[in-house]
Amino acid sequence: MVFEPKILGFLCNWCSYAGADLAGVSRIQYPTNVRVIRVMCSGRVDPVFIAEAFMNGIDGVLVLGCHLGDCHYISGNYEAELKMKMLGKVLSMINFADRVRLDWVSAAEGNRFAEIVTEFTEHIRKLGPSPIKNDKLKKQILDNLSATKFALCDSRLRALVARQRELTTEGNVYGNIIPIEEFEEILDNAIENEFIRHKILEKIKNEGKSVPEIAKEIKIEPHKVLQHIVTLRARGLVDVDQINEEIPTFISIKEV
Amino acid sequence: MSNEDIRIGVFICHCGTNIGGVLDITELIEYTKTLPNVAYSAGNLYTCSEVGLSNIRENIKEHNLNRVIVASCSPRTHEPLFRSTCQEAGLNPYLFEMVNIRDQDSWVHMKEPQKGTEKAKDLIRMSVYKASLLEPLEKMQVSVIPSAAVIGGGIAGMNAALTLANQSFKVSLIEKDSELGGLIRHLHKTYPTNEDASNILETRNLAESHKEIDVYKSATIEKIEGYVGNYKIVILQEKKMIEIEVGAIIVATGARVLSPEGYYNYNGKTIISQLELEGLLKENSVNAKNIAMIQCVGCRNEERRYCSNICCMTALKNAILIKEQNPDANITIIFRDIQAQGVTYEEYYRRAREMGIIFIKYLPDKPPIIKEDHLEVYNEFMNQVIGIPHDLVVLSMPLIANEDSERLAKMLKVPLEENNFFLEAHVKLRPVDFATDGVFVCGSAHWPADISESISQSNAAASRASTILSKEMLEVEGSTAEVNPDLCIGCEACIKICPYSAISKDEETDTAVVNKVVCKGCGVCGASCPQNAIIIHHFTSDQIIAEIVTYGGGD
Numbered sequence: 001m002v003f004e005p006k007i008l009g010f011l012c013n014w015c016s017y018a019g020a021d022l023a024g025v026s027r028i029q030y031p032t033n034v035r036v037i038r039v040m041c042s043g044r045v046d047p048v049f050i051a052e053a054f055m056n057g058i059d060g061v062l063v064l065g066c067h068l069g070d071c072h073y074i075s076g077n078y079e080a081e082l083k084m085k086m087l088g089k090v091l092s093m094i095n096f097a098d099r100v101r102l103d104w105v106s107a108a109e110g111n112r113f114a115e116i117v118t119e120f121t122e123h124i125r126k127l128g129p130s131p132i133k134n135d136k137l138k139k140q141i142l143d144n145l146s147a148t149k150f151a152l153c154d155s156r157l158r159a160l161v162a163r164q165r166e167l168t169t170e171g172n173v174y175g176n177i178i179p180i181e182e183f184e185e186i187l188d189n190a191i192e193n194e195f196i197r198h199k200i201l202e203k204i205k206n207e208g209k210s211v212p213e214i215a216k217e218i219k220i221e222p223h224k225v226l227q228h229i230v231t232l233r234a235r236g237l238v239d240v241d242q243i244n245e246e247i248p249t250f251i252s253i254k255e256v
Numbered sequence: 257m258s259n260e261d262i263r264i265g266v267f268i269c270h271c272g273t274n275i276g277g278v279l280d281i282t283e284l285i286e287y288t289k290t291l292p293n294v295a296y297s298a299g300n301l302y303t304c305s306e307v308g309l310s311n312i313r314e315n316i317k318e319h320n321l322n323r324v325i326v327a328s329c330s331p332r333t334h335e336p337l338f339r340s341t342c343q344e345a346g347l348n349p350y351l352f353e354m355v356n357i358r359d360q361d362s363w364v365h366m367k368e369p370q371k372g373t374e375k376a377k378d379l380i381r382m383s384v385y386k387a388s389l390l391e392p393l394e395k396m397q398v399s400v401i402p403s404a405a406v407i408g409g410g411i412a413g414m415n416a417a418l419t420l421a422n423q424s425f426k427v428s429l430i431e432k433d434s435e436l437g438g439l440i441r442h443l444h445k446t447y448p449t450n451e452d453a454s455n456i457l458e459t460r461n462l463a464e465s466h467k468e469i470d471v472y473k474s475a476t477i478e479k480i481e482g483y484v485g486n487y488k489i490v491i492l493q494e495k496k497m498i499e500i501e502v503g504a505i506i507v508a509t510g511a512r513v514l515s516p517e518g519y520y521n522y523n524g525k526t527i528i529s530q531l532e533l534e535g536l537l538k539e540n541s542v543n544a545k546n547i548a549m550i551q552c553v554g555c556r557n558e559e560r561r562y563c564s565n566i567c568c569m570t571a572l573k574n575a576i577l578i579k580e581q582n583p584d585a586n587i588t589i590i591f592r593d594i595q596a597q598g599v600t601y602e603e604y605y606r607r608a609r610e611m612g613i614i615f616i617k618y619l620p621d622k623p624p625i626i627k628e629d630h631l632e633v634y635n636e637f638m639n640q641v642i643g644i645p646h647d648l649v650v651l652s653m654p655l656i657a658n659e660d661s662e663r664l665a666k667m668l669k670v671p672l673e674e675n676n677f678f679l680e681a682h683v684k685l686r687p688v689d690f691a692t693d694g695v696f697v698c699g700s701a702h703w704p705a706d707i708s709e710s711i712s713q714s715n716a717a718a719s720r721a722s723t724i725l726s727k728e729m730l731e732v733e734g735s736t737a738e739v740n741p742d743l744c745i746g747c748e749a750c751i752k753i754c755p756y757s758a759i760s761k762d763e764e765t766d767t768a769v770v771n772k773v774v775c776k777g778c779g780v781c782g783a784s785c786p787q788n789a790i791i792i793h794h795f796t797s798d799q800i801i802a803e804i805v806t807y808g809g810g811d
């Protein structure tokens with residue numbers, strides 16, 4: 001049987017949803033794979049929604065909004081763009097970035113809507129089913145996706161993205177503008193750190209482990225693991241479990 | 257409301273054969289009946305016909321439905337109709353959901369009816385899950401104060417005030433100078449008719465004597481509060497604070513001329529600005545015979561990238577006027593590009609050429625050099641430096657934004673563009689609106705505009721304002737954002753992100769609060785809040801995630 005991808009589409013009410021309606025009025029035929037969730041603006045799409053979609057076995061996600069400059073709410077699609085960029089970074093760590101696309105469709109572009117859907121469906125068909133459907137990989141993929149969701153829910157990371165425009169154009173409270181490259185670096189680091197921290201928490205969810213043990217399991221240098229443990233302790237998420245022969249083991253103390 | 261209480265009615269529309277001819281409606285009805293909380297499910301030939309609508313109303317009563325779903329065409333066209341049908345049957349209109357199985361299903365999958373039916377099942381199931389989580393919402397009514405404030409008493413402001421006052425709206429016209437009239441007061445004649453500027457200034461008398469217009473001169477704005485229909489403005493006039501209440505605001509603060517000081521050895525005598533030339537023309541005291549005008553001084557450069565729009569025509573006009581008086585005068589306009597758009601202005605330009613006015617193009621990186629009695633300019637076309645004798649050099653200075661525009665923009669919570677001119681909501685579709693409801697812009701406050709442009713824009717702004725002022729009540733969308741103060745940490749990210757400045761900080765609790773009248777429900781703040789403290793009503797995270805999960809998990 002041919003693989004029929006399960007695709008979710010977030011369409012903004014004012015442009016892309018109207019474009020999709022126009023494709024209908026013009027009777028342009030396209031693949032049946034997309035299910036649409038209408039939102040008022042592409043800027044409404046929280047990256048967490050997309051992690052949630054992948055955790056629930058969806059093979060691909062389209063986010064469509066008005067062309068830049070045409071958002072009904074002025075700047076919503078610029079915000080969407082920043083969020084999706086950040087999401088792309090997180091998803092590329094677990095090889096899912098290829099399964100999301102952000103694009104723009106105006107109310108007059110019925111044809112373009114149909115083309116994007118057709119192309120994206122074919123693209124996902126080529127990529128094949130989400131690895132989560134592979135029983136052998138399922139556990140690992142789910143772990144990765146929940147680490148992703150953890151990162152996307154993290155308030156520090158969210159605050160960075162929410163403030164990106166302000167920090168890189170208007171400046172911080174001291175009026176210092178952060179150059180975009182520098183901002184990207186900060187963001188990349190934050191993403192990677194949150195991702196790793198979640199993996200650490202996963203490993204010490206049920207039993208205490210020492211730094212070298214954790215380092216081995218998640219394949220990261222021990223001194224880095226230690227740094228993360230320190231941060232997680234400061235956040236009240238981790239505590240010392242026992243001390244065996246002077247080597248402490250750590251355990252997660254809060255459901256996240 | 258607990259789960260057992262939810263009773264969803266699903267009405268599936270045939271839309272004649274539009275849907276019924278492709279999708280298997282019977283199968284959809286049967287499938288829908290198996291979904292949780294669905295109390296009723298049936299087909300309709302045309303749901304939007306009177307028969308269909310009364311069928312919905314009857315079934316709401318008969319089956320005690322508290323959620324209604326119509327699977328048919330697009331919510332963009334039909335949601336308002338079905339919502340009011342629900343309302344007529346006593347159901348809150350926000351307890352309604354629509355599934356698009358025509359425009360986005362049967363019409364686009366005409367050759368794949370089976371797959372189309374499967375898609376419709378998914379869409380209906382997603383909607384049923386969302387519907388279970390819907391909450392009743394209220395549309396808010398706001399009363400409207402039927403008067404307007406026009407800020408700035410130049411030609412744009414005066415004309416906007418008159419247009420509104422002539423429709424019997426009360427207008428407060430606020431001018432910071434001691435006189436109305438703005439820049440026109442300094443002009444001699446106006447293009448393209450060469451009519452005396454003083455004729456146009458007669459608008460001033462009309463405005464001052466109109467019974468519906470209160471003119472505040474030498475007055476500044478100190479404070480603006482409120483929202484569409486209900487603004488409070490504090491005006492400072494002669495050390496007195498005056499408070500006025502208005503339903504709409506028009507920004508017509510104009511612009512000022514960039515000072516020529518420091519450009520091309522400006523000395524105010526033999527090297528003067530175009531505005532000073534207007535003064536000389538007014539007094540009839542232009543004695544020079546060799547006159548050179550330099551265009552684009554201090555603009556279209558790194559610092560000010562824009563074209564000031566009015567300077568080419570002004571130079572043409574003054575050149576023509578001098579030439580008419582003294583046909584022996586030698587006038588050279590040294591320009592970068594001539595802006596004379598439209599039939600009338602183009603004609604005016606042609607007239608200037610025919611009168612013998614000379615036009616020489618210069619390159620921005622090789623500007624003219626003013627020597628004692630002549631001026632040197634490199635012309636690319638001839639590839640040589642040309643000498644032009646002069647006893648008067650006139651510099652065309654651009655219009656620049658007013659110094660206080662930033663202050664006013666902050667008070668109004670409207671944006672400025674990079675040169676500090678006011679920025680409209682949409683350059684093509686909403687040219688005189690701000691994104692903030694009830695605030696409009698016209699004239700040179702927005703961009704250097706000449707008199708006729710200022711008048712068309714001010715007519716537009718006044719008519720846009722009257723669409724608000726003529727209503728007693730405004731209805732605003734019920735699906736807005738709301739901050740949960742228990743989760744909010746007061747980080748202010750949402751305040752910065754909201755394109756409508758609908759969110760402010762409650763200083764007492766140190767948390768964010770949404771002004772529901774101003775909020776448009778775009779949801780951007782909700783997707784951004786680091787603490788997930790913002791609920792976007794009618795598009796809540798829970799509702800959206802319910803749709804996602806049921807689609808994903810519904811194999």
Ligand code: SF4
Nearest residue numbers: 744745747748750785
């Ligand atoms: S972004 Fe969230 S936490 Fe920050 S002020 Fe707004 S509502 Fe509060």
Ligand code: SF4
Nearest residue numbers: 754775776778779781
């Ligand atoms: S939903 Fe949109 S308009 Fe409303 S407060 Fe949030 S960002 Fe502002």
Ligand code: FES
Nearest residue numbers: 012041065066071
């Ligand atoms: S409304 Fe379409 S992207 Fe904002």
